[in-house]
Amino acid sequence: MPDALKEFNDAWKHYIVTLRNILARMDGLKRSRDQGVKGSIEKIKGAKIDTGDIADYKQEILQATRICKDVANFCQNQLQAEVWKVARLEPEKPRPMGTQHKTCLPGTRVAILREIRQWRLDPNADKRIFWLCDVGGSGKSTVTLTMCEEWDNTEGVLVGRFFFSKNARQTSETDDFCPVIADDISGRNKMILKQIKTTKEEDPNLLRRGLRHQFSKLIEEPVQLAGTDIVLVIDAMDECKEEMRGELIKLLVEKLSSMPKLKLFITSRPEPDITSILQGRAIVRGMHFKMHGKEQQSNLDDIRTYVDMHLVNLLTEPQRWQIVERSNGLFIWITTAHLELRQAQGPAAVGTTLKSLLTRGKGGDINQVYASILRRLRREPSSASVNRGSAGDNWDCSL
Known part of the structure; x- marks a missing residue:
């Protein structure tokens, strides 16, 4: 398991444990109030205590959520690098002149x-x-x-x-x-x-x-x-x-x-x-410059140009429109989805991969695409991964 996934799993487990502990304490407070509070005056006092405790619990939940979110963002960046390496199946060569990148397609950006x-x-x-x-x-x-x-x-x-x-x-x-x-x-x-x-x-x-x-x-x-x-x-x-x-x-x-x-x-x-x-x-x-996001129509137009050029032989026009909308205007999502669709062998596999891309998680959720790649690589025999994964060497990321 990549270190990024392990760190995320650990952070998520800690987050769940924290929420469960808070819930248990709230249940304990409720039981104590229900069993020990007598009379209307004491109920009012108890309500005041409950309000203060609930405010504390809310702060604990917000703090735990912030920590989990920070770890998730960090792990996303690390996982992106891990998936890129796995997909290419070769050590990353230093390319200070930028030869690993592509230029913009005509009429985009x-x-x-x-x-x-x-x-x-x-x-x-x-x-x-x-x-x-x-x-x-x-x-x-x-x-x-x-x-x-x-x-x-x-x-x-x-x-x-x-x-x-x-x-x-x-x-x-x-x-x-x-x-x-x-x-x-x-x-x-x-x-x-x-x-x-x-x-x-x-x-x-x-x-x-x-x-x-x-x-x-x-x-x-x-x-x-x-x-x-x-x-x-x-x-x-x-x-x-x-x-x-x-x-x-x-x-x-x-x-x-x-x-x-x-x-x-x-x-x-x-x-x-x-x-x-x-x-x-x-x-x-x-x-x-907001070169991402569906709020900018130019981003969706550029992604549509990319999809029409690179996926015309894999997807029908309605399917291409669906995947453009699903990208949420995020360039890395569409190029990574393109890589996954290229790995699919035959129309049935392409259909299954497309369905996964269109239904798993929220639109533009790059972590879901990375998770899909890792699931595929775990299922494949190592020899098949090597033969098919090498397609990433020619992955066209231009837009």
Whole structure:
């Protein structure tokens, strides 16, 4: 059993025990009142005592519920990573250039892509940091890769990118951040390439030094030589270890003033430590874009485009409309559901999987989909899991 499931099971058991204890105490109080209270005056006194006790019980229930909810949210994030690894059936390779992601499908994410383009092209923009902040699974990395590839083919701009991912040490820490960014930028600018090469030759231990020193030598000083605009793209900042990402964000904000041609494009979940640094700063544009949720019609339209492209050979048109509505506008739900439907062998299995997706839990409940995947993998022989699970290697997550 994955550690995340074990932690959730333990938290749920503790929650149930807590509720049962409160119920037992309330029953005991009721019995004492019914047996020992005589006369109307004593009943009034007893009622006052009961009101105070009930208020205490209510607080205990709320506290236990909050704790259980926090653990559940944490376990959801951990389980997401576990299921991804199991579905791929191979160790996660470090891909700091974002090659594990796909670009947006044509005609999707139109509004947010337009805003990013306008921000990059504005020569007088005071807000030199564009922060795309939303929940996990909303498609931030897809948008990021789309802009990177577009800027790679645009004259007058250099791009240095780093895609964080907690599934590999290299992409969950900042040790390789500066070298990867430097290599990316220098690959399209000969003057910067020469400068970085000379710097490395003069200091053979440069790549073993701290983040601040590496940033100064590999990024801050070389970009002064650029005759074009530069965009540093940092995806999934929340997947970098907390103490390291805090140091990195503060360093980027501090150094931005010394690099007038540089802008920062950052994506992350709304983690408290990241929000405390970026939210409310005059140089930051963006914040929450609500790239998920059925309240935004554009989200459902984009998901419908994805489903019509990838599930047209598996589902009828009415079935595709049903699964779009069931997604609740959450991109990660539909892509994970797509993975499960692809594993089904034959029309009957597809029908059974679809029924499970449409009826288990609430709409857009990603935990139910993860649980379905784990149940399937437990049922399958290991050899079949290997042969069929490898389809995840080509899982198209574009939107």
